[in-house]
Amino acid sequence: MKKNIPLLGLLGLLAVGCNENSRQVSENDEAANATANADSTNLQPALQSINAEDLLAHTTTLASDAFEGRAPGTAGEDSTVAYLTRQFKALGLQPGNPDGSFVQKVPMFGYTPTPTATITANGKKIPLNFPNDYVALSKHYVPEVNIDNSDMVFVGYGIVAPEFGWDDYKGLDVKGKTIVMLVNDPPIPDPNNAQQLDTTMFGGKAMTYYGRWTYKYEIAAEKGAAAAIIIHETGPAGYPYEVISGSNSREGIDISKANKHMDRAKVEAWITEPKAREIFTALGRDFSQLKQAARQKDFKPVPLKATASFNIKNKLREVQSQNVIAKLEGSDPKLKDEYVVYTAHWDHLGKDPKLQGDQVYNGALDNATGTAALLELAEAFSKMETKPKRSILFLAVTAEEKGLLGSKYYATNPLYPLEKTVANINMDVLNAYGPTEDVVVIGYGNTTLEDVLAEEAKRQNRYIVPEETPENGSFYRSDHFEFAKQGVPALYAESGVKARNQPADYVQKWNENYTANDYHKPTDEVRDDWNLAGAVEDLQLFFRVGNRVANTEKYPEWKPGTEFKARREEMLSNTAAAK
Secondary structure (H helix, E strand, C coil): CCCCHHHHHHHHHHHCCCCCCCCCCCCCCCEEEEEHCCCCCCCCCCCCCCCHHHHHHHHHHHHCCHHHCCCCCCCCHHHHHHHHHHHHCCCCECCCCCCCCEEEEEEEEEEEEEEEEEEEECCCCCCCCCCCCCEEEEECCCCEEEEEEEEEEEECCEEEEHCCCEEEECCCCCCCCEEEEEECCCCEEEECEEEEEEECCCCCCCCCHHHCCHHHHHHHCCCCCCCCEECCCCHHHCCCHHHHHHHHHEEEECCCCCCCCCCCEEEEEEEEHHHHHHHHHHHHCCCHHCCCCCCCCCCEEEEEEEEEEEEEEEEEEEEEEEEEEEEEECCCCCCCEEEEEEECCCCEEEECCCCCCEEECCCHHHHHHHHHHHHHHHHHCCCCCCCCCEEEEEEEEEEEECHHHHHCCCCCCCCHHHHEEEEECCCCCCCCCCECCCCEECCCEEECCCHHHHHHHHCCEEEEEECCHHHCHHHCCHHHHHHHHHHHEEEEEEECEEEECCCCCHHHHHHHHHHHHCCCCCCCCEEECCCCCCHHHHHHHHHHHHHHHHHCCCCCCCCCCCCCCCHHHHHHHHHHHHH
């Protein structure tokens, strides 16, 4: 693992190669686009095969109690992989793994933490209740981890971003210490308008990777911290604490590594905002004032008159999980070794026997719908009399809920070269509230795939818009991000927020209700009042986008200023130089 260079800084430092042999707009592009997008007899059977009945049937099966919440490494995974394999075979698709199978094995391990924690502030012990006040885990592949009376330090947002001239550590040695951090990026006011955020710093309103909890734990490990605690705040995080406690109070999963993850901090933890305020009050510190100070570039870490002790007993097991992949071979001998990849994660949170009543996290919307969508798109492409010029891959990935692990494994161990992977189109939680006039692009402004999406959306009398809450960091929270990190242009779009023939706030209320009551809860089940007409419209749109990209000469690209552009250009430049 690279040390001392955060992801965005690393990508910024990559040499920007000039790929003279990369795909350029040819004189035939316009004709190719017109052919690929025409409402011809070739496309109509494909488009008509995408329907609400089939989508609901697949979703109902995958989200049934029989699939036990589709947790990796369980009987639920076995059922899910078998179902997806049967469906792909029935459609006549080829095995997606060159070894002749429909699966890519993903070696992982499971860890079930039983933590105890004590924080002593000014000599007073602060009671901590797991999981109501905090969650703590260790990804060290050892049965027990101990930290005794580790000095605590508040490090603001815990960010080192050279391109922004930002360093929350200011050279402080935190080896062996417990660092406490705020979630998300620092909201920096615009110097010319205090009511707006400075768009030159951390993306303004939009979250950057520095705001993600994954980055915060990564930099903590680089700095040698013994433990890293993130203070959860629902507003900046974009989801309630119950999402954290529900995901991290049971078995966790990670990719197996030869070093047994000993390069990570011993303890990675979250704590609720009320409990954090209680601790800071006991120290004579004002939490709100510390937050305000942390928004300044000259912020310096604040040593606390407090210590933290942790004991985590880990129940460990080896887990052999699987990505499921199918292939539709392209029709053009010159282009069939180039690929458009559709992704969706098949996993959810499994079953929790400690719960009273319903114990199954069915994950109907998240993401049985997206997995069903993958099958619907696979069927659509299989219905085409003339197949696309490039090959299409349908990749159902494991362990997204555990940190995008399946897509991360594929992106770092690709079955097909990433330099020949022209695009990724990702689906995660479909629309169950009906047709919309707009289409929301997560990470708006990143790739030319959005331009294709906008043109195809016009066919449906729709238009694309940016996400309303880029500060929630949704771009970094689904599987397309792992492709983006490696440089592959990726598109993640969702139904819009303006429902047809509904009140203006209809979608907002629907989403708020789902987030508060069903997201990552056993209540995420198939409902009688779902309206999948909007999901069908979205999938027909995604089909058109993928089909067009698979037939058009020019490669999709990252737009100027995007953090992944240099990585892609270097990749293509190196490929051209090797020829």
